Amino acid sequence: MQAPFLDASLRHPITLPDGQVYPNTVWLDQVIDHPNFEIGAFSYYNDFEPVDDYAARIAPYLHPGAPERLCIGRFVQIAHGARFITSSADHPKNWFTTYPFAIFNHDVMPLFAEEFATGGDTVIGHDVWIGHGAMILPGVTLGNGVIVGAGAVVTKDAPAFSVVAGNPARVVRQRFPDPVGALLEALAWWDMPPEEIREILPVLASADITALERLVAGRG
Known part of the structure; x- marks a missing residue:
């Protein structure tokens, strides 16, 4: 029986030509179970070093119960070393001190509670490529199809x-x-089942605008 075009149930979705499973790449939704993450199918992360906790690796400051979320769309590609610095890592910027005293002594938490609760979500659209060592700061939204250069x-x-x-x-x-x-947003291929994506892959894996226009018109 032929293997599926894409298998969303796999932890490690890449098989090398010699038949070995490549251990460095994971579907994120298969390795992260965290209440502050929202992860779409077929979004992957690659790391050349061993990882015990993928949530902590890519978003080290995002703890369960934090006021913000990290929302990652479908088919997002995240390279080694990329990090999301979420809002819980922030410090007060408008006070006379930036020091987060309440982290070390909860007795003074009432002074910091409102400031700590102001974090915004970080939202990554569909089909976004985040390059090697890139850093996404708190509250950023990346639209669909964005490319983030290495080290950005x-x-x-x-x-x-x-x-x-x-x-x-x-x-x-x-x-x-x-x-x-606008055509790509209208097509929204990232929302299609994998079998349908496979059918239109000759267009997606091209720069043929005429074919894209026909495809969108045919589905409209």
Whole structure:
């Protein structure tokens, strides 16, 4: 029997040509069970070092019960060393001190409770590629199809289908003209079952705008 195009149930989804399972890459939704994470299917993380706790590896400051969430869409690709610095890592910026005293002595928590509860969610769209060693700072939203360059420090939102790089990261370019981005958003292939994605893969794995237009029109 032929293997499925994509198997969402696997922990390690890559098999090497010699038949060995590649241990460094995981489907994130198969290895993270955390109340503050929301992870779409087929989103993967790759690490060249052993990992005991994938949630702590990619988002080390996000603890169960924290006020913020990390929302990762479907088909997101996260390279080795990428980190999400979520809002719980933040310190008071407008006070006379930035020191988080309440972490070390809970008696003074009432002074810090309101500030600590203000964290915003970090939201990663579908089909986003986050490069090696990139860092996503608190409360950032990355639109669908964003590419984050290796080593980038992303401090603010990035629009769909943009390429961001640098420290602080800035938009280097848009991957496609706006009409093409609109077609991809209308198609929303990331929401399709894997079998349907396999059928349209000749278009997805191309830059044929005419074929994309026909595909979207045919599904409309």
